[in-house]
Amino acid sequence: MSFNVLSKYEAKKLDEFAIQSKFISYEKLMDNAGKLSAQFFLEKINNPFNKKTLVLAGKGNNGADAIIMYHYMKEYGVEVDLYIFDYAKSKKVMNQYNISFEETLLTTEINIFKSYDWYIDGIFGIGLNKVVIGKYKKIINLIKNKNVISLDIPSGIHCDSGKNISDTFVEPKFILSMGNYKYSDIINFGKKNFSRTKILDIGLPDTDNFSTKLIEHSDIKKIVKQDNSLRNKYDQPCNSIVGSKTYPGAAALSIKSALVTGAGYLKTFMPQNISNIISSNDGAVNNYVGKGNYLIESDLKEILKLGFVKKKSPVLIGPGLGKLETTSKLIQNLLACIKSENSECVLDASGFEPLYRSMSIDDLPKKCIMTPHEGELKKIFPNFKKDDIIEFCKSIIPILDSRVLLIKGPVNIIISSKGDISFINNGQSSLASAGSGDVLAGMILGFLSRGYGVDNSTMIATYVHGFCSQIFSRKKSKYSMSPSDLIKTIPIALNELCL
Template structure:
């Protein structure tokens, strides 16, 4: 799914009205009814609802929502912050009056206790930080004990730029129309957005396909697993090489190897430090163990020919950062066309010696978490929008795919595209989850997925397995092994 900016959403709105010949107020009605459908699945009619509206189209949505909830039997009360009224706002105010739904203009909002507040002050039309009565109202909403449901976007939040230090409504739920806003993908905005729901309102599919954006949100429909050939065998489903582990960190090698096998790969060889094979072999009998001649996981006898025998290579989980020479030697000898996934300490090694970046082969995926990303680029960022620009810049400059892990893992491609992942949960914030991801991506690469498919689909399926694990156990109790067990 594409993520559109506010300008594009306005275009889509206008085009849909023209193409489908529907009045803008009817599109507003559709948005309001989709909102009410989702809202009423979450909250019952016994809960009292106060709807706080601006006077633009977000406020108009609020008025239409008030009327539809009233018709469904909810007790509603509307507060309006006086301002320039949009045409569709005016129509909806008239409709509200016809139904005799109580409302008032507010000068200073004194909130009587209510179960739920619906926030309809500003939508994507916000163009400057909120001040005055708007700021005061937002503060009153945030200080109330009510649950808060934002229409389209929490009021005050900029959809396409950083809103640091602005006054913003703190929503428990955000029901957003048609596509998520870029701001929702940023960890710094988690506290405002709450649980995100996407509500399609039927904007023009043709126009959506035409409009170009760098930003995408991966959903089930975007996932196209490779067909498994009926006559295929372990020799055709790919042979992966994983370089992982060090003394005390063999669990990382175990988790990544097992996840790689579960991803459907034909064979995996796991290259580990000398005298550590027993741990791996007892944990996973299916793995081919290859011990290094030395105590690090880097072999001195590797050359391009030996590495070329594998369909894909993964390096990093649990390797430590002691052997820069070994890593350098590995990269210098790495075959140009073999896909490679680089994780964990291998990323830290690259960060310590950026001159090695030029030796990266063609098909590379890096999977840092934010701390590793900081080490890799050697600088910090002011806010998450700046971090996103740095991520894009890194992918473009180095011609690699880089997956910045987190709640909405961001995958930046050398083309400048960024794909945000929609699956996964906070239960995955547990040691070893990242090793599992490396194993899955490696397995996908070895089976013949392109680097783009392996990154996007690997991250999606990793999150999906994490969501299944959380359902069976709980976000609190699940551990990384549960992600592997729930990969199907």
């Protein structure tokens, strides 16, 4: 199932709704958080009863969770101490759990602080928005490079950006996120920590009111269509307009990946002087050629005559086409024809050139999938701010007006035709290599040819792309994977997902 991913505001509003609607009391919510955190320690930490642990409790709800966790750890027989940052703010919860002032740690002496095996970070919660100073900074620095479990969010990390607010922040071994993922669990530092992040079901209501989701393996399996055993190659057609003398490899990669993903009948239009390279790579490609080294504006007539713009044949435009102005004009005219035909298309790499010049998003076909990385995104949307990427995504949903946007990066972000935002976070760092994006563009085209539509094709292809890196990491290498390695792994990934 997909998981909700919440902003700071949404997380607070969900807590308020749960309490005000009497779905669960504030006290029970907090008790669940503390108890489940203590139980996680017992279940996941090796030999927990022989570990000396220090709980660090700040002054907010996060600190209260930590205090309650201390109570249960002590009750379960763990050797544990408690350090309180603000007794006045913590007095109420301490009284509720019969924790006396005298049993807390009253010193910040360095040697004592460094003597613990594990530390529980309940210092700051999701509300932190300022630089860490004073004793907070001192203590966070003391537990640098130590075994730390952070409650809900690592102290010093901004909830909505996933970035450190200053140089003082916690780098935990585990994060226990209460109820739902937060943006900080997914993006920026969240990517690094994601495999060590655990969702605790503290009793919040299930809701589909949030439009930002994390896509998981099971979500992909749910949308798999049963294969038609009676199909022929013309049932899954698609087209690509790709390549130049400068970038023939990008064309070849996108073509190969479309075929291996399941395209049944692929027609490709490319410059004459690279057609022999593509043909020698894969005889299954149906090549049509323009003139010379680059596709130019006057090629449009031949492309249309050959039926490259048809309602039932999705088309990929971009990989390897280059940056010539005449090529850009060809792309712009092609997109206008595709829009009038209401066909599906994938726009990648050089396909964005018209958007860098005079073309607007509104001029694109309605069934268009754009696949920029952050550098390309900045050229398309000059107001793009990487530091607040989710708010940026929300702000451009009306501009996209049902067009699909895939922002490629360590964590892929998809804005669907309905304006929903999804994270796909399964890719390994080995995907950060030239040609990986060309492969993904071809995969999306392949799934479009199989009838999955713009939303599901983007989601499935992006997930499978990342899943391939996981498979290759297990079987071959964690550190490097060439585009050809990626293409060879696609059938294995498709089989595992029953695609």
